[in-house]
Amino acid sequence: MENNNEQQKQISNIIAMFMVAVALFFDALVGLFWLFHLVPIFFIGNIFASISTTLVNVFAGMVMTLWFVLLGVKLMNKKRVATMASGWVIGTIPLLNIIPAWTLATILTIATTRSKVLNVASGGNLKK
Numbered sequence: 001m002e003n004n005n006e007q008q009k010q011i012s013n014i015i016a017m018f019m020v021a022v023a024l025f026f027d028a029l030v031g032l033f034w035l036f037h038l039v040p041i042f043f044i045g046n047i048f049a050s051i052s053t054t055l056v057n058v059f060a061g062m063v064m065t066l067w068f069v070l071l072g073v074k075l076m077n078k079k080r081v082a083t084m085a086s087g088w089v090i091g092t093i094p095l096l097n098i099i100p101a102w103t104l105a106t107i108l109t110i111a112t113t114r115s116k117v118l119n120v121a122s123g124g125n126l127k128k
Helices: 013-038 044-070 078-094 099-122
Strands: none
Touching: 013 044, 013 099, 044 078, 044 099, 078 099
């Protein structure tokens, strides 16, 4: 049986850097595909850019979510659900997907994980 006050493992600095680097790679790939919107030939650029950025964002969402789950991070938290969902939503909106949403979502999720670990380690006396 799991305890509600179970301590979560903190994500190490090296893994956190790799996660942010992978998120940056996905955001750079989306930015590169976004440039195809500038191809003016019969909307081919717009169609290709929309399809490719959507596919990259779906794949990025699956990879990052799976990575957090494999590390033992519980994503069923109001802040974490909102953070990861914002990465999905921003990534699918055509003009907003140039924002590095997966990098921001990854950094914020790691930050909330670390603040929760610090709160549990201090006996819950840290102010929110």
